[in-house]
Amino acid sequence: MGIVVCDRRDKTMTADMNIFEQVDDSKVSSLDQLSNFEVAAIFNKYAQHNLRGNEVVNGGRGNPNWIATTARLAYSRLLEFGVTEAERTYFDPRGMAGDVQKAGIYQRLMIALKESRRDIFLRTAIDAAVSQLAIKDKDAFVYELVDGALSDHYPYPPRCLTYTEQVLQQYLQKVCFKDVQLAADVDVFPTEGGTAAMVYIFQELHYAHILYPGDTVVVNSSIFTPYLQIPELSEYNLRIKTVTTKREDNWQMTDEQFEELKDPRVKAFFAVNPTNPTARAFTPERLAKFKEVVKANPDLVIITDDVYGTFSPSYQSIFAVAPHNTILVYSFSKLYGATGQRLGVVCMHHQNVCDRIIQENLQNRRLKELDERRYSIVVPNPHKMKFIDRMVADSRAIGLYHTAGLSSAQQVMMDMFALSNLKDAGLSPYVKLSREVVADRYHEFWHGLGILPDETPENTRYYTLVDIFDLMRQRHGKEFCQYFKDNYNYLDFTYRLATEFGAVVMDATAFGAEKGNVRVSLANLKKADYRKLAQAILDLVDEYYQVFKKKSKK
Template sequence: MTADLSMFNKVDDSVVDKYAKMSSFEIAAIFKSKLSKNLKGNRVVDAGRGNPNWFNAMGRLALNRLVELGVQEGKRVMTNDHEEMVGSPEKEGMFARIMSALGDSDVDKFLRQSFGWAMANLEIDDKDAFMYDMIDGAIGDHYPVPDRILNNVEPILRAFLQKNHMADGDLANQTDLFPTEGGAMAMCYIFQEMKASELLNAGDTIAINSPIFTPYLQIPALKEYQLNIKEVLPKAENDWQMTDEQLDELKDPKIKAFFATNPMNPPARAFNEHVMKKLQEVVKANPNLIILTDDVYGTFAPGYTSLYNVLPHNTILVYSFSKLYGVTGHRLGVVAVNKDNVMDRLIQEKAKNNPEINKDYVDRYSIITGDPVGMKWIDRLCADSRSVGLAHVAGLSTHEQIQECMLAFTSLIHNGIDPYMEESRVLTRQRHDMLWNTLGLKDPLKDNNSAYYCMVSIYDLMSMMHGDDFAEWFKKNYTVLHFEYRLAVEYGGNVMDTMAFGAPEGYVRVSFANLSAVDYKILGEDMRNLVDEYYAKYQEEK
């Protein structure tokens, strides 16, 4: 059946060219603004952004309960006639008071179980100090002290990372953490610190495993960094895994750092065991290589393990709670580095071998420490996040640090995988299958597939539906950006362009985070119908 071109011919897609150099996220926002007025009057199906349409309830309720308990603790100390002003809680005896105050509600049972788990599994020397961090942190009436992370927050988050990112390792007690305002600020802080510590300087070369979250390609190219970028681009036919030849190139000592998302965004593949072993070989040949791994989607892939698990000395691990727990508005992230890490070693070597760099370190950090040269990289990261001069007020808000703890406890109190995490995987995988089955293409759901995003080749879809000659005609006359624009304007469907991710031509990204399974069936049908319209145009011009 020949597609009706009446709608197709109404769309002026000449405007698309001006979007070609824009960020994928900005393009998606522009196209999103057109969805509700689509020409067919269809239901809007926006699979562009990756904000989940679910959130973790218990972690939030637990935090709110801690605030309530904290106010009651404050009233013990001081209150005015209207009970609007209360005193700061007192630490002494707090553990016993809070445990006694917990009742039989589901939230109170969760808190009692969580605190019990902490006492049994973490090295908590002072129960009152532990509870004070939980309660006073939730209230948020003091600056973060220590500024990098509260003393009793760190072991909780270490345990969470150990369980979910490095389960077959034993690295928790060897790891230092810095909670941040989401993974986004972790990225910003790390780039800033690499420059401030003179670990990466203008003209240095970094390797980036692409396709990748666009800022990893965009930030290092900015004027303030001027880094040379070597993209390492695997292929779909190799399941988006880097080849030995590509990995061997990282052995070159001229490559100072290697950045990756694991699992990848948008191909959604975690590194397989062979790649992990090959990267260990790379580091033996290039021991000064700094690895940054952004593992926000790791919990969605059953076969995932972090690079930090196999290369702790060289790896900076970034994790964000945003996707799994639906806290994108909270901005909850954490940076993890090993206590014995390559950044600290390189800093000491630079200070020893270069008097000018030594002086730079002394001048920059003497205002906050008596040992500016010996200051750990992660402590520099924290200080420089507030331009050093404001280091005394650095650190993620204590309220958000405790929110991270409550979310972590929802996983830690379960032996093995927790039901919430498993349900998130089931949810995204159902949506994944619905889209791919509707499209008629294949994207096998192996254990290394997070199924949080996927990349669909519009070229492959066209070839499968109407042959290679038609697909070649489309390539010569249009771009995939034209396809995305028409999908939005005509059908009310939104997907994300992948060129800014460093992807090969012809792909779009689909997020499985924010729509129902039925919506992905609609999206797949709309994509096929639009392909039919292009095919009708192709036949018309033959």
């Protein structure tokens, strides 16, 4: 787990056995079947009434406790300007205005913008977009932003607003692809967060006859729990095979595990990069292995969720090395403190394995008839419809395709977040700040445990995995650790941590981690709270040790 830098086994312990004995953990095993997210929610309720009367420190969920301010203020400025523009065409004091006119809107906005922080940002962001995207019609661009912020029209095109797609292409280029130039070769589909993106992808792989029930899919474990649960649903009934990474390998896949992906019987590979809960990006050396994989298994579909990418200095997407085989999912939620906004995006290369397999499937008469029957009501040539466009149609059950697409307001919010990054050459100051925030908390937590933190560049520090069994061994020896394993349910520790100390962490077993591991989020507490959380963990370990010593004397 790490190098112990302070050994407190011989120091005075804060174990309060009177409180420890008040906790009834006899029914904890009944929670085994619940999702770890549901268990953490239950434990958080217990923590509110903890026996020590402590202030609750909930390090279980990954929702950040910060927000990006400037982009939000800029959005509000667009909205304010949009209302003024609408009142130019029609105004009624009872609260109604007309619609926005495109002609001259760029110049009117520039005149309206003053020298406030939000106005300066909005002016700079728009000018940066015009320059970087080589936008010729400034009125059309600003009209899309203003009209989109007002949201008085259905999103059109349904998959993505015209200029938003260009902004997102450039954002993904900077953040995910890095030095591999792909922006001009990709399509994007904004979705209701990364969660909706994953739902749509699984659905479409099924509808497009790319994945069949019984097919083998490999999951890079430990991983976000739903990616282990969704493939097992009855409508998909996929055979899941996990490749589990280990701490001693810095949570990187081994050569042998990459070899498993070369087996043509493996139809898909799911990864979170950087990982959740182990918080590691693929190293450049490991990333390069995917080129070998898709060369050996050209029909492999890779789905990668890269929401934590900006938190690792060395991160690059799998998409950058295997673009024709990879479906990239990105979300603005964690970096910009926007989980409630639901801002995700699917990205696919123009020449991708899914489109190729669809065309191969159309050689089958039955599949061709099914395809035509399904999509002929929305496009004149359904057989030419791309996978990503089918995803848009199927996201609205085909019949509602004409009203498909993420709300234009959400897409414009994406524009503002993306442009807050693109306006700066090199590393965005905001991204740098976000890394510093989680790094400070990460160090506070691990130093609180008395263990040197991991400083590898692949480490996002957004989450961290704590091996409680290893901590027990380091602190009080192997016999004590074995005693705990033999006598307690694996959820007992997190249950007692909540009910006695008011401290909440998430059991990592459901992520695919070994029993005894818990996930701590470094995103949702104040820095000082992580020292409290670490101390609560140590105190509880010491209390269990007191029980062990007492029973050992009998």
